[in-house]
Amino acid sequence: MVSLETPVCDFGQAAPDFALPGVDGKLWRRDNCKGDKGLLVMFICNHCPYVQAVRERLVRDTQELIALGIGCVAIMSNDATDYPEDSFDNMRRVAEQFGYPFPYLFDENQAVAQAYGAVCTPDFFGYNADLGLQYRGRLDASRKETAPADVRRDLFEAMRQVALTGRGPAEQIPSVGCSIKWRTA
Template sequence: MAALETPACDFGQAAPDFSLLGIDGKTWSRADCVGERGLLVMFICNHCPCVKAIRERIVREARELATLGIGCVAIMSNDPQDYPEDSFENMQRIAAEFDFPFPYLFDESQEVARAYGAVCTPDFFGYNADLALQYRGRFDASRTETAPPEVRRDLFEAMKQVAETGSGPAEQIPSIGCSIKWRSA
């Protein structure tokens, strides 16, 4: 696995809009996903060991963030031609298996990943109520293995701060993961 690291948070950058097919058959937009106090956009996939290591925790954090007014959405932008584990059918299977409490959307054209500047899975973009970027950091200390249960909840703590103050933490540790599997030109 060639791991990539996310760039530093570009505070204030606007959240690009999108119109993507969800695993539920519905087309979702940014407005459908945002919460009263903000939005967490997660670029994930099914095959990446870095995502697999935190799937249960993503579900836990999304449920808790919803109670704070933060909406969550997961987007899968990999090319399933080369990575069949990331197919739409497998997206549906994984979402059901882990009981995703958020929309899981397929970015088939990969245009949404490009618009956000996503580079890896997982890649997290945390926005405040004005849809201004406030967090572009890691989930927690997990990598390809799940970190211990008592690990600092970087993403949750940052998004809780965003919900409460509208601003993210000045210090953020980049996320590391598998590169987005771009379609060949």
């Protein structure tokens, strides 16, 4: 398992469009996921310990961001053939178990992860109302273990700032996680 760090935020980069199936049986596009104040695109999966460590916090933070006008969506782009824990059926099970308040989408051919430049799980892309990138950092100080309850909520604070001002913070700490499990050619 390779741990990777996300690149620095490329402020203003446009959010690529997508059309992906959700565990709810719907086909979701980028613009269906967007809120009035912006969009948070999260690349996550089921088996990664970095994601498992923050699932409850993802639910808490996205519920609060949705209330602030930030639409939220999670995309699973791992090769589910080699990683059956990340299968569509298991995605549905995890989304129900944790009560995901956001669409959980399957990027089976990995084209959306490639379009976004996603490198790891979790990988967060925070956009403003104009769908310009404003945040490419971590959720919080959690790694493979959940950080203490009182740590700074980096992602939430950044996206709250985006909702209020349209701009993300200049200083951002990269997210760390498991590499996306790319299909072999």
